[in-house]
Amino acid sequence: MKKALTIAGSDSGGGAGIQADLKTFSELGVYGMSALTAVTAQNTLGVQAVFPMEPAAVAKQIDSIGSDIGTDAVKTGMLFSADIIEAVAEKIKHYQWEKVVVDPVMIAKGGASLLQKQAIASLKRYLLPLSMIVTPNIPEAEVLTERAIRTMEDKKAAAERIIKLGAKHVILKGGHDENPEESEDLLYDGHTFTLFQSKRIQTKNTHGTGCTFSAALTAGLAQGLPVNHAVSRAKDFIQAAIQYDLGIGNGHGPTNHWAYREYALNKGSVNAQG
Numbered sequence: 001m002k003k004a005l006t007i008a009g010s011d012s013g014g015g016a017g018i019q020a021d022l023k024t025f026s027e028l029g030v031y032g033m034s035a036l037t038a039v040t041a042q043n044t045l046g047v048q049a050v051f052p053m054e055p056a057a058v059a060k061q062i063d064s065i066g067s068d069i070g071t072d073a074v075k076t077g078m079l080f081s082a083d084i085i086e087a088v089a090e091k092i093k094h095y096q097w098e099k100v101v102v103d104p105v106m107i108a109k110g111g112a113s114l115l116q117k118q119a120i121a122s123l124k125r126y127l128l129p130l131s132m133i134v135t136p137n138i139p140e141a142e143v144l145t146e147r148a149i150r151t152m153e154d155k156k157a158a159a160e161r162i163i164k165l166g167a168k169h170v171i172l173k174g175g176h177d178e179n180p181e182e183s184e185d186l187l188y189d190g191h192t193f194t195l196f197q198s199k200r201i202q203t204k205n206t207h208g209t210g211c212t213f214s215a216a217l218t219a220g221l222a223q224g225l226p227v228n229h230a231v232s233r234a235k236d237f238i239q240a241a242i243q244y245d246l247g248i249g250n251g252h253g254p255t256n257h258w259a260y261r262e263y264a265l266n267k268g269s270v271n272a273q274g
């Protein structure tokens with residue numbers, strides 16, 4: 001049994017954060033574990049409140065896992081503060097975890113801040129150099145690189161800058177792109193760019209897409225898939241989860257975490273173009 005650890009915040013509404021990660025791990029046949037960084041009071045209409053954990057409490061949860069169960073891969077999501085980021089980075093180094101997926105969660109789709117502004121420097125300095133892959137959406141990549149991203153050339157330049165920050169791979173997600181036909185994610189490993197394209201689904205129910213995608217990617221790495229295969233399967237997983245949404249709540253609803261298993265598994269993969 002392969003194991004994966006998510007270090008992230010709780011979404012009471014169940015669509016993003018720890019809840020999305022654990023559902024995704026389970027759907028992909030990976031044993032899921034969690035270290036909670038914050039509790040959010042959240043639903044499909046937005047984030048009503050954020051209650052961060054003490055950094056020592058985050059570190060202690062990671063120790064409980066690291067000192068006994070161990071893990072095959074780790075992902076980080078909402079980390080909220082510089083102190084939590086530094087505690088997490090310290091533990092990743094201590095346990096010498098290498099399959100580390102950093103989802104640089106900053107702002108929820110409704111606009112709520114999930115990362116303090118003063119924590120961005122710590123994210124870049126302490127966590128990105130420990131990551132096997134970092135998974136920014138376009139606004140997050142703009143913050144990390146301090147450059148606007150409009151064109152494919154901008155995306156490639158941003159990916160190059162993020163690799164220079166110490167990440168081994170970057171997948172720049174295209175959910176926020178203006179392309180009405182496709183949602184395309186750009187993978188860069190420091191040498192080669194690979195584009196993962198899928199049909200853009202017209203829906204308002206995209207809450208938790210980033211968390212779900214990075215959790216699927218983490219599960220793939222835990223199972224020993226090479227990075228590009230893990231990305232390709234994560235893209236198939238999120239495509240199915242968005243396509244077969246559940247219509248839950250009055251705002252931006254969650255995706256369907258069992259859609260990949262139920263409807264899409266082994267029905268072919270999205271295109272990857274070098």
Ligand SMILES: Nc1ncnc2c1ncn2[C@@H]1O[C@H](COP(=O)(O)OP(=O)(O)O)[C@@H](O)[C@H]1O
Nearest residue numbers: 137173174175176183199200201209210213238
């Ligand atoms: N409407 C959509 N149709 C198809 N894929 C989408 C859509 N929105 C997002 N995705 C995919 O979901 C994943 C998460 O992307 P994104 O929404 O940019 O992340 P985040 O939730 O971090 O903002 C990416 O693989 C992206 O291509």
Ligand SMILES: Cc1ncc(COP(=O)(O)OP(=O)(O)O)c(N)n1
Nearest residue numbers: 009016017108109207208209210211
């Ligand atoms: C607790 C928590 N963590 C992360 C997020 C952000 O999730 P994401 O997948 O980026 O989706 P949206 O919030 O943008 O819909 C979150 N909302 N809550």
